[in-house]
Amino acid sequence: MLAIGTLAKRTGTKVQTIRYYEQIGLLPEPGRTEGGQRRYDDNDLDRLAFIRHARQLGFTLEAIRELLDLSDNPSRSCAEVDVIAHRQLKEVEARIARLEALRKELKRMLRECSRDTVSDCRVLEVLRDHSACLADHDTGA
Amino acid sequence: MLAIGTLAKRTGTKVQTIRYYEQIGLLPEPGRTEGGQRRYDDNDLDRLAFIRHARQLGFTLEAIRELLDLSDNPSRSCAEVDVIAHRQLKEVEARIARLEALRKELKRMLRECSRDTVSDCRVLEVLRDHSACLADHDTGA
């Protein structure tokens, strides 16, 4: 049986985050000692490791909730998992595309900076006048 | 003189967002009609356009605040602006690098999916076992 701090260390999670996951129903309520401290077993460890790993891959907690639901019903179709993972891939690719447009624009802005006083700074000028932009850009997230 | 809704339309901003920018001191308090409605002029329009454009380029509101301060003092060195823009470029590049690692991992995961039932789904398996990952990955933001 693991105390919350041990679980935290083993999974690279903060203690508060574990309690937060419990609060939002992502982790089940664990058993407690007589004094009221949480105690975890290997199932909890696996589940938390799964969550952390999925988070590192950028899945939202909602997506992770769906994945855990599917994972809890081994007879269901893998296609549903596939859909979620594909959705995540699409989101990641969209974010990359937006960021590359930003990068291009920022680089262009910096290349053109005359480096004198602010009054003739190209960076500020570009920011002031969107129409000077070559690319469409939008952080989106 | 522009009403807040007109300003919102002209800059592609939501009305609430304009009030929020005022609240946090990014936009100055505008004049009001006798009835208490905000009225804006072209300076406000320019300032808001600047903010929105910088946001689209991914600058944080704090960075934008610095940029506006610099912009308000035209005699100061352009180098400070340059520093902020470079910092932003570095952040964007770091985010791109992280997302590309994610993309790689997600694609690998999906490629290996057997598409049968959940019980032998490769996607879930990879998520369960981080050690199966080839790449380091971390969303970082």
Place this chain on the structure above:
DNA sequence: CTTACAAGCTACAGTGGGTAGAGGTTCAAG
């Protein structure tokens, strides 16, 4: 001049995904 109603106002709550701190209690080693 009245009426209708779009657009404005304030104030507060909620989003995602946690993180930090106050103030008190429990566990385990020595």
Place this chain on the structure above:
DNA sequence: CTTGAACCTCTACCCACTGTAGCTTGTAAG
């Protein structure tokens, strides 16, 4: 038995907005 690290709950905070409730104002048509 004592110490102190680790645990507990509760609350508030972060960013950058967004939405809602319940009210007031501005403006154009009749």
